[in-house]
Amino acid sequence: MGKLGILAVVTVAVTAATAQTFQRLGACPDLGCVLPPDQSDFLPGQYFDLRLEVHAPVNGSEAFNNGEPDENFTVTITKEGGESKSIAEFFDVAEPELEKWDFHWYEDLFAKDAHAPSVVNVASKIYRKLAIYEPGNYVVTLKYYDGQTTTANWVVRPLATQKKAKNVILFIGDGMTTNMITAARLLGHKSINGKYQSLLQMDQFPVVGHQMTHSIDSFITDSANSASALYTGHKSTVNAMGVYVDSSADFFDDPKVETIVELLKRTWDSAWGAVSTAAISDATPIALTGHSRSRYAYGSLIDQGLNSVTNYSWTNQGGPDVWFGGGAEQFYPNSDSYEGKDYYEAFAKAGYEISLNKTSLLELGNSSRALGIFCQSHFPVWLDRNVFTENLESFKNDPLGSENPALDLPGLKEMTLKAIDILHTRGGDKGFFLMSEGASIDKQMHALDYDRALGDLLELDDTVRATINHLKEIGELENTLVLVTADHGHGFDVFGGVDTKYLSAQENDRDKRRAVGIYEQAGLSQYTVPVEGVSYGTGPNFPVNWDPRYSLAAGLSANPDHRENYRVHKKPRKVVSNTPGFSKNDLFVDSKDSPDGFVINGTLPVSESAGVHSLTDVAVFAMGPCQETFGGVYGNIDIFYKVANCLGLARPDNKPPAGPGSGCKKHQGQ
């Protein structure tokens, strides 16, 4: 499966072709909208834009005022115990111009089936680059339609202005749940009579917490929105990052919030970087710098990473000190790069050393900024890079854009260790922030390819282990807060063992299910039992046999139609396919997948080719300075505030500190 195949799976997974709940505008149940909305939290001194909208539905159940939105709405802000002021007065900014537009939506699936959209006319204003410096409670009140009001209660949190940690390394296992961690441990670590003889590195972290991952306007999140919550302290809508989603058509005019690396750059001038086994333009890495309602505006988001926000005055985060990942199609000049430009050249001009393979990655110096783009699209997964290596030849993912395969690929560990060396050198006493993502835990769970997902989870854990050892070696372990967490889950679990030989030998689907052994018949993991003649050379902490006769019975609560034989898939998995005579939104089991298995019909709309994200809280593992603040249960946005507190990023005074990026000057910090 080449680049297009991978992207197809992921794209379908996050852009639902069918839908159940429709909303006029998330975070705006009234006809008046304040964005940031009610219940928003802020870091003292954090920049944000304030969008106000007044809606006049033309038709549908909410039809109002003949579709004429109130253009004379007013808005005030009041600090608790203080007096109300207009926004312009309070923030000492000019009154913005009124904007007008319209949009449409469907009230429910019946309306959609009937092609009966509801149309809404909008009057709006946006105040840009505001900040509140004094901690406390604030109320923003929007008045419209001669007596209607929408209020937003905001909290500007009191937080530390002094650093407790010099460095922060945030590992994100995309889509990684506690259930998956448990399964990966069973694959990679041997136990005797119920006692593990070795453990995952994350098992050995002293502090565990749980974070709630839901969106602002839906109880399920995607990776853009959840990454943005982790990086900004503000929840948003599916597919958005660094902004609250307004109802205008423009993907790049939505009200922004400042991110952790923007704050870190202008506050302490620290070094920062991102490493991922996804395209570097993918949601989790790019949300550090991206401000857009659409995670799919890949090219523009890459430009924002290098050049910061350019359409409005905003913090210049200086460009990453390190970016290592995939996604070459946003770099070599082509229709997927921003304005068709050559971003390898743009980064080189900005002083970056460029690396396109593992060999040159390892040869990079530590003093220059570095861009390493090792393939098109997302990385081939750990299992294909290390066990089924013949699959690498089938990818057409050369980082220069040819149809050749990228064969000299680093792993997450090599990228992360090199990134630490560069950030440590460049950050010096100012420290650094690194986000390192195991991306395909999620992407392979979407594909129902459990072994590939868990292989990448073990790779992430192996990277965490190597990172801790490396931090010890360079004398930075005591100074570094290390976090391992996820952005959301998938409803995965292991429920038994399978005699794959027996399953394959049965004639019909119902008999095949007898091969599933539960409770005491689940047996012991055979993935850690050496087999003569089988060696992958992948060392400890990984399975010694990926294809035992007695395998794991595992699955997801949300599935397309699929077939299971519970064996490792020697080729990347594709569970459904278009069927001649049926619509391309009417998918059935792919006849080539797990042919000796039994069919399980899905629980998702038949247009879905992949599994989907789930609700579950995900774990946070913490060690280092401030580790004690990460126990218990909290929202994903709280991780931003805990990290900001540990990094002393709050500015509870009226003066932004001097430093790069505090004005509009560009490319500072090169």
Add this chain to the structure above:
Amino acid sequence: MGKLGILAVVTVAVTAATAQTFQRLGACPDLGCVLPPDQSDFLPGQYFDLRLEVHAPVNGSEAFNNGEPDENFTVTITKEGGESKSIAEFFDVAEPELEKWDFHWYEDLFAKDAHAPSVVNVASKIYRKLAIYEPGNYVVTLKYYDGQTTTANWVVRPLATQKKAKNVILFIGDGMTTNMITAARLLGHKSINGKYQSLLQMDQFPVVGHQMTHSIDSFITDSANSASALYTGHKSTVNAMGVYVDSSADFFDDPKVETIVELLKRTWDSAWGAVSTAAISDATPIALTGHSRSRYAYGSLIDQGLNSVTNYSWTNQGGPDVWFGGGAEQFYPNSDSYEGKDYYEAFAKAGYEISLNKTSLLELGNSSRALGIFCQSHFPVWLDRNVFTENLESFKNDPLGSENPALDLPGLKEMTLKAIDILHTRGGDKGFFLMSEGASIDKQMHALDYDRALGDLLELDDTVRATINHLKEIGELENTLVLVTADHGHGFDVFGGVDTKYLSAQENDRDKRRAVGIYEQAGLSQYTVPVEGVSYGTGPNFPVNWDPRYSLAAGLSANPDHRENYRVHKKPRKVVSNTPGFSKNDLFVDSKDSPDGFVINGTLPVSESAGVHSLTDVAVFAMGPCQETFGGVYGNIDIFYKVANCLGLARPDNKPPAGPGSGCKKHQGQ
């Protein structure tokens, strides 16, 4: 669904009719067995039995020595750095007599289908009521067949002998995973723009940990074995409690290990009790005192609870100070009570006040020991006790054994608060230990009745909230370690929202799946939105609407065939049924369940009527003395050692402390 219906679901769930992995004897891969086996841990001074077996397989792949087991095996124990001694010498006990028996097993499913068992002859000895007082590492070596050896490395942990907590309350949400906690929060607590306006009580605990739940000889556990691990510090085999499972036929001769309440009684003479919404003879409550390979020996286990172990010399735990739960059929005289006796009478004779309904529960004094048995079988669940109350009439569960329904039922909260008052009074300065179980989280997940499971999870959380408030009121909060955890999981998660109206309106199964909304179309929880005319009177922290048009799309990775319409089931759920013309082990979707839904074929053997346990680590929430020791990731047995440490239960000297139960004297402490 009456008593038999409920029990049928549960029984089938834990006694697999089909099987995948078979083992000659768990924890004994060699032909020589040492039980406790390699990698066992012990509390200093904890009593245990030592079973040795030598196997001679008569036929099959392991056939050996013409089926003649070595009767002249020898066994030694060596403390690290010390000299080897015979067991009799080291422990100063008499040499036991040799035992002999045979058993049979199947090597795999092909052998089972061919009715080709493997027969094994056994020679064995068992040394009873041993204890090691000195912390350290020990090696037990079994020698047999002229040169073969089986070794067991044991660790006697160094632990505190002083109390840090006066009281311990251990809440067990049976089968409760982080995923379920997340879903229950969404049902019972309102959020605005992604910020919860209230939280679960367990969300507010300061410390979170994860525990690994697997069995000693299988990566999936049941509730007997996992409860036993929590209470004894020793893992065991599915269906066993308080023992390691040997290969003899007798359910009550297996090698025992001492439990937390046995230790607590003989060490500090504290009060102890158990509360459950299951039958009190069910695995989780009865494993505090039970020593049997079979959790299904309900009557005998009740006798052990009152009278302690009677077939061998063992600790007398004095009988519970409080037992509140269901399971009346083990109390009124009938074929399900031990030897047909009247255990209400037996408890009354032993000085217990007896309560059979909520009214008399609330009238109980606090100074006498109390037995409260409120119904036959397990409790009707919270949803039936509080919302669909008309269902209570359909149960034939009168605690006196008639076919009348038990209608005056307490909830977990009333039972737990009353138990605390009694234990607090009776324990006095000596403190107390209470286990309180929300049992039907598990039982209803087995039944795929997600709403009933989550209702009981919310009841558990409400009980924890009330407990903390009550401990404050009686001045014991500072003295009490409160833990909330689970014994294992089910592979449950929520993956979207459902427009149930649209689903119901579609004609065919594939179209119905369009009603499932994912990501942004999952929408917001409608369970917290008030509906005119709908009020259950269940107060805050519970849903205000259990049957919204937009419901949760949820499911399990392990299922029998079933049909889903994603609406609350107004009657308790039964997903499959026997079908005329098919074997009773060949189950199909019950035509009466969710008739407007779509069918999902299962992943389990077609003989299974219910979902099954899963692998996932489960959360531990801790507050109070020693809370800081519960962070991070550890095994379920470690919870026993952490609690024992906090209670100062280690006896690292050669003299068991004086106190009740230290000898063979019976019924002490009454």
